Every structure is written in structure tokens, then in C-alpha cells.
Amino acid sequence: MSLSSSLDLTIVGAKEPKPDGGACFPSWVVARLNNHAAILELPQDGTIGRLLEKRELIVQSLTNTATIPQSDLEDFSRSLGGVLINGAIGPLYGEGRTGGIRINLLINDCDLQLIPWEYMCGPGDMPIPDVERSIARIVPCRSIPVKNQGRETLRVLLAVSREPNDGNVPIDEMRAVLERKFKLRMPRNKVELVVCSASNRQDFSNAVTEADDNWDVIHFLGHGEVQTGSSQSIGMLRLADDTGTVEHMSSMQFATMVAAAKTRLVVLTACNSGEAAVAAPFSNIAFTTVSMGVPAAVANQMAVPADTVAEFCGGVYDSLLQNGDIDLAVSSGRQRSFTTLARGDVDNAAVEWGIPILYRAPGAEILFPEFAA
Amino acid sequence: MAYIHRFIPSDNANSGHGMNQSSDRMRVGVWDLEVNAGFLLEILNELNDCQSEFRFEMIDGSVPRSITFGGESTLDWARKRLGPKVVGKEESLRKNIVAGNVYVLGQEAIKDFGLDLVVLFTKWMIADVHDEKVIWNYFSVSERKCVIVSAADVREFAQKANRRFEVALASMMISQLVVELHPDKVGFYRECRGCMLDFNETRVTLVDTFDRLEFEPERLETIPEPTRSAAEKMTSVLRETPRP
Numbered sequence: 009m010s011l012s013s014s015l016d017l018t019i020v021g022a023k024e025p026k027p028d029g030g031a032c033f034p035s036w037v038v039a040r041l042n043n044h045a046a047i048l049e050l051p052q053d054g055t056i057g058r059l060l061e062k063r064e065l066i067v068q069s070l071t072n073t074a075t076i077p078q079s080d081l082e083d084f085s086r087s088l089g090g091v092l093i094n095g096a097i098g099p100l101y102g103e104g105r106t107g108g109i110r111i112n113l114l115i116n117d118c119d120l121q122l123i124p125w126e127y128m129c130g131p132g133d134m135p136i137p138d139v140e141r142s143i144a145r146i147v148p149c150r151s152i153p154v155k156n157q158g159r160e161t162l163r164v165l166l167a168v169s170r171e172p173n174d175g176n177v178p179i180d181e182m183r184a185v186l187e188r189k190f191k192l193r194m195p196r197n198k199v200e201l202v203v204c205s206a207s208n209r210q211d212f213s214n215a216v217t218e219a220d221d222n223w224d225v226i227h228f229l230g231h232g233e234v235q236t237g238s239s240q241s242i243g244m245l246r247l248a249d250d251t252g253t254v255e256h257m258s259s260m261q262f263a264t265m266v267a268a269a270k271t272r273l274v275v276l277t278a279c280n281s282g283e284a285a286v287a288a289p290f291s292n293i294a295f296t297t298v299s300m301g302v303p304a305a306v307a308n309q310m311a312v313p314a315d316t317v318a319e320f321c322g323g324v325y326d327s328l329l330q331n332g333d334i335d336l337a338v339s340s341g342r343q344r345s346f347t348t349l350a351r352g353d354v355d356n357a358a359v360e361w362g363i364p365i366l367y368r369a370p371g372a373e374i375l376f377p378e379f380a381a
Numbered sequence: 382m383a384y385i386h387r388f389i390p391s392d393n394a395n396s397g398h399g400m401n402q403s404s405d406r407m408r409v410g411v412w413d414l415e416v417n418a419g420f421l422l423e424i425l426n427e428l429n430d431c432q433s434e435f436r437f438e439m440i441d442g443s444v445p446r447s448i449t450f451g452g453e454s455t456l457d458w459a460r461k462r463l464g465p466k467v468v469g470k471e472e473s474l475r476k477n478i479v480a481g482n483v484y485v486l487g488q489e490a491i492k493d494f495g496l497d498l499v500v501l502f503t504k505w506m507i508a509d510v511h512d513e514k515v516i517w518n519y520f521s522v523s524e525r526k527c528v529i530v531s532a533a534d535v536r537e538f539a540q541k542a543n544r545r546f547e548v549a550l551a552s553m554m555i556s557q558l559v560v561e562l563h564p565d566k567v568g569f570y571r572e573c574r575g576c577m578l579d580f581n582e583t584r585v586t587l588v589d590t591f592d593r594l595e596f597e598p599e600r601l602e603t604i605p606e607p608t609r610s611a612a613e614k615m616t617s618v619l620r621e622t623p624r625p
Contacts, residue, residue: 072447072454176536181419181546188422192387192441313415315443348389350444350486358445 011142011336011373013104014112016040017092019050021117039097041104046096055091059084059123066124066359067310081127081357085135088128101130108140110335110373114148121145124309126342127362137342137361139327142335144368147298151369154272154303156377157222162199162325165223166190167206167215169230169247178250179205186229189314193322198329206230207249209257216269224376226266227275227321229314232293243293259293263300272375273334275324276307277317294367303372304334306364316360320345332376338366385422386410386494388442406436409558410490410499413439414449414483416532416550418502424547424622431618434611435558440490440499448486451478451505455517459508462515477517478505480529487527498561500528500554507531520581521553523561530554534584542591543624549591552577552619559604559612567603576600577616594620 018038037048050056062084068074093101101109111128115121126143129135168183187203194201204215206228216226231246235256243259266274274297294307306324308317323344327337346361374380411425425437447454455477459467467474487499507529508517516522521530530553532546539549556577560567569580575589576597594616596604604612 070446070450072450072452075447177417178419182417184419185413185417188385189441192385311446313444313446313449315441316446319443345443348443350388350442350448350489356445356447360443360445 010108011110012107013109015104015109016112019115019120039100041100044100046100048095048097063124070310076357078357082135085127085129089130093130110142112144112146114146124362137346139339139343142339144335144366146370147295147367149299149369151371159378162224164199164201164225166203166227167212169206179207189318193318195326199325206247208247208255216265222270225273226271229277259296263297267301272303274302274305298367298369304368304375306366308363309365310363312360312363319348328376329379332374332379334375335373384438386440388440407497409435409437410440410496411437412501414501414503416502416504418547421547424551427618428615432611432614434607448482455479455508476506477508478503480507480509480522483529484527498526502530502532504532506533521557523557528557528561538588539591541588544591545625548619548622552594555612555615562608563605
């Protein structure tokens with residue numbers, strides 16, 4: 009399995025407000041595949057607004073306050089493709105799609121970043137996850153070459169904190185539950201998983217820095233939030249101990265720690281950890297983490313249960329160990345997420361597979377060269 | 382040791398996933414739906430060791446959040462059945478999960494693993510339809526070999542009774558299991574006597590049940606053998622589990 013073509017899609021939003029005072033919607037998509045390029049004007053007919061409304065419906069379906077029939081989700085997947093893979097870009101996509109395609113999205117507009125492009129499918133594609141079609145959000149930063157460190161296994165640190173709703177669950181119990189859930193789903197003998205409690209910044213810092221060897225993956229599982237100050241919004245991770253004492257770790261503090269630990273992949277399973285807001289650069293923890301030098305970060309656009317996250321991660325690590333390619337691995341994780349989800353309510357579409365977002369430095373797709381075929 | 386099954390939905394009923402099904406024991410799958418009972422497995426191991434009627438096995442699976450979430454959807458469900466009678470009860474109803482949705486999961490697990498029974502723990506209270514009547518705020522319900530146990534308030538009640546959370550959960554599981562296996566002979570009693578078959582309408586009386594952890598002899602007599610002996614042994618193990 010490989011992704012032999014890269015389709016770079018740069019989406020540039022118009023910054024001038026509309027004459028009627030409405031929201032600013034972006035205007036152009038610039039596409040590049042090998043030595044072909046194309047440009048496309050985005051629709052100005054309210055399509056973008058409708059896609060944002062659909063995103064809100066997906067959020068509501070996760071809390072069971074709205075229902076999304078499978079057919080609606082499929083229409084949404086096609087609509088997303090209809091916006092970006094359109095006009096002169098369509099043939100470029102078609103050309104790249106034959107051998108597996110990685111779509112690299114570079115977006116400068118907050119509204120457009122909020123759209124869950126991860127659900128997108130192109131013309132003729134099935135609106136379900138496909139390992140031969142990856143989507144990565146490219147972070148404009150200096151890409152540090154990833155070195156082959158001769159690894160044979162993955163060293164994964166899972167740092168566990170609590171969501172506010174689970175405030176009465178002792179942290180040791182939470183850790184035990186998550187350790188069981190994740191170990192059950194990891195590739196056998198290939199992932200060294202260490203689970204620690206992150207009740208405060210010191211706990212987290214100790215876990216990240218005190219290991220004898222670097223962590224290949226640092227996974228934070230807990231709660232994130234965006235705090236709005238007078239001048240900017242800052243992404244925060246919430247750390248709580250059994251006494252109810254809460255500490256916050258800013259995106260900058262988190263990113264500095266994990267970047268210094270030379271980890272190659274950060275996984276953030278925290279509400280709002282992937283919430284997009286380019287205008288407030290530090291409000292997006294995953295974005296900040298990559299900006300600070302970690303080659304790739306996977307975050308959630310919305311909250312999902314731990315079992316679903318564990319299935320996704322199992323798929324990601326399994327794939328990484330086979331090919332070292334993070335784009336392919338995240339697509340594999342989506343597929344695992346999709347195929348392992350219990351059916352249950354047949355009226356409601358399974359939306360979980362599109363929720364993780366991959367943020368990546370340019371050119372950092374081969375995250376573990378030692379596992380590349 | 383209690384097995385842990387990773388639940389992946391399958392269209393092959395009774396596939397059993399290659400598990401040994403030769404045991405004479407009744408196989409009971411136990412599924413923790415976001416309750417995060419960290420040490421439940423230890424308690425299940427002890428329950429397996431003390432009797433030979435049931436074999437408890439844990440199930441761990443990925444479930445759409447919409448199924449394991451109460452809130453507005455429960456309110457909608459209640460509105461469709463109660464109409465204007467829900468007015469004033471909205472807050473209470475939102476704290477419930479609809480049993481019918483959870484039963485679907487349980488039935489899938491029973492088929493996929495070839496289980497005899499399944500127990501699902503939820504952090505929400507339980508809403509259901511019983512004898513054509515809408516009920517809610519329940520601690521446990523069951524139908525067609527599928528038991529749902531609510532962990533809502535149970536941590537707090539267990540703490541007040543000075544019992545471990547997992548012990549409290551397991552005691553609720555045993556009570557509802559016994560009722561599900563013998564619905565014509567065993568039931569819950571409105572009068573609360575600190576017995577594991579108390580109905581606990583006011584909820585807080587569950588503290589007394591957790592504290593005593595026993596079947597009142599008169600009610601115990603209603604449970605047919607061999608379930609009775611097994612239930613007694615398991616209750617005894619729970620009672621003797623050191624208090625926190």
C-alpha cells in the first residue's frame with residue numbers, strides 16, 4: 009500500500025469583508041500535482057456556510073442532539089469534494105488517484121479550517137474512509153528532516169488526565185481502564201505502551217523527560233479548551249488531580265515539552281485540541297505543536313469515546329510499523345475506526361472516522377523511515 | 382482469569398471468535414460503557430473463582446457516542462411517548478439513557494461471542510418501557526438476557542457505604558442478573574430493608590444496600606437453585622472484599 013501522488017491544495021481566503029458585513033469567505037484554491045497546476049474560485053453562493061452548518065450537525069450527532077442519516081453524511085462527503093475537487097482541479101485529482109493520493113491542505117482562513125475536509129471524497133469515490141486517499145493539514149513551518157533512528161518497535165507514552173465530566177473517577181482507575189483498552193488494540197510485541205497519569209504539569213513533564221529513551225509517540229488523553237484573553241485566544245490542556253485541583257497547560261508549554269523530547273508524533277485526544285483558528289495561532293494546540301518542531305500531530309475536531317480513539321490509534325500504529333508513512337497510517341486508522349464501530353442505531357451515520365485531523369510539517373510524511381519499505 | 386473480548390461487529394452470529402465454549406458455566410459478558418470502573422476485572426475474577434454457575438468475561442468495544450449518550454435524545458424519546466406529560470420532568474429525563482438502544486448492542490455481543498447473557502454498565506440512569514409504561518431514573522433493567530446497570534450516583538453511594546465502587550456495581554449486576562434469569566419467581570421489592578433485592582425508589586437507600594450487601598433470607602428463598610447458591614457465594618465475596 010502506498011500513496012504515490014501528492015496533491016497540494018492551498019486555500020487562500022479573502023480577507024476583505026463582504027459589502028453586506030457578512031463573514032469573509034475564501035476565494036481561491038491553488039492546486040499542484042507533480043508539474044501540473046490549476047486554480048479554482050470557490051463558490052460564493054453560501055455553500056461554505058452550509059458546510060459549516062453540517063459540521064455543527066455532526067457535533068450535535070455526537071451528543072445525540074441531532075441525527076445524521078448515512079445518506080446525509082455521504083452527500084456531505086461528496087459536497088466537500090464538489091467544492092475542492094472541481095473545475096480544473098478535477099483532472100489533477102483523477103490523475104493522482106490512480107496510484108493512491110495524499111491531499112495536502114494548506115489553509116489560511118479560520119472558517120475554512122473549521123470545515124471537516126477529512127470526510128471529503130472525490131468524483132467516483134465511495135464516501136467512506138479509504139487508505140489510498142489521505143488528507144493532511146499542512147502547517148506552514150520549517151520542516152526538520154526526520155532521521156532513521158533504527159527503531160524496531162514504537163515507544164508510546166499515553167498521558168492520561170480527565171475530562172470534567174469524569175471528575176469523580178479517580179485518576180488511577182482512569183489510567184487502568186485506558187491501559188486495558190489501548191493494550192487490547194495495539195499491534196502485539198511491536199508497541200511499547202507506557203500509561204501515566206497527568207494530574208498536573210509536573211507529572212506530565214516528568215513522564216515526558218525522565219524516560220531513558222525518546223518517546224516516538226506522545227499521546228495526551230484528557231480535556232482541552234480555548235481560553236480567550238484580552239489580546240488572543242490560547243489553547244489549554246486541563247489537568248486535574250483527585251482532590252479536584254485543576255492546572256492548565258498552555259499550548260506553548262505543551263509544545264515546548266514535547267518538541268524538546270524529540271518525539272516524532274503527538275496524538276491529542278482532547279476536546280478542542282484540533283480546533284482551528286489560524287488567526288489565534290496558539291489556540292490550536294496541535295497546530296502549535298507542529299509549528300514548534302514536532303513533525304506531525306493528530307488531534308480530534310470533536311469529542312469521541314476512548315474506545316474509538318484506541319481503535320483509531322491501533323490502526324495508526326499498525327500501519328506506521330509497516331510503512332512509516334503518517335498520512336497512510338492516519339487513513340488506516342480511519343478505516344479501523346469505521347470498521348470496528350458497533351452499529352447500534354441504524355438511523356444515525358457513523359461519523360467517528362472523520363474526526364481525527366492530521367497536522368503535519370511539509371514533507372514530513374515519512375515519519376519513521378526505519379519502517380518504510 | 383476473566384477473558385477480555387475485543388468487540389468487532391460481525392455478521393456471523395454465534396461466531397464465538399474462537400473462544401472455548403465447552404464450559405458448563407453460563408457465560409456472562411460484561412461491558413463497561415464509559416463508566417471507567419478501573420478495577421472491575423479484579424472483582425469479576427474473584428466472582429469467577431468463588432462459584433461454578435457463571436463465568437464473567439469482559440467485553441471492550443468501540444461504540445458510536447450517540448448510543449451511549451442521554452440528554453436531548455432521551456427527552457425526544459420521552460416526548461414521543463408521554464407528550465405534554467414530560468413538562469417539568471425534562472432535567473430528570475436528560476440524565477437517562479434509552480435502554481432500547483443499549484439492548485441492541487448487548488444483543489450483538491451475545492450473538493458475536495456466543496454468550497448466554499450480557500451486562501452493560503452505563504454512567505446514565507436508565508429509561509425504558511415496562512408493561513407499556515414509560516419508566517426512568519432506574520438503576521437497572523433487563524430483557525432477553527441483556528442486563529443494563531446504571532452507575533449514576535453509585536460512586537457517591539458506595540463511598541457513603543464505605544464500599545469499593547466495583548463491589549457496588551457488581552452487587553447491582555448480581556441482583557438484576559438473578560431477576561433476569563428468574564423473572565417469574567424473583568423481583569425487586571418496594572419495601573427497602575437493605576437487601577440486594579430492594580427497589581430503592583428514593584435512590585439514596587442504595588447506600589444501606591451497599592453497606593449490608595446481602596439477600597434477606599425470605600427473599601433469598603425465592604431464588605431457584607443453582608442460581609441461589611451462586612448468588613450467595615458471590616455476595617459473600619463482595620461483602621468480604623476489604624472496604625476502602
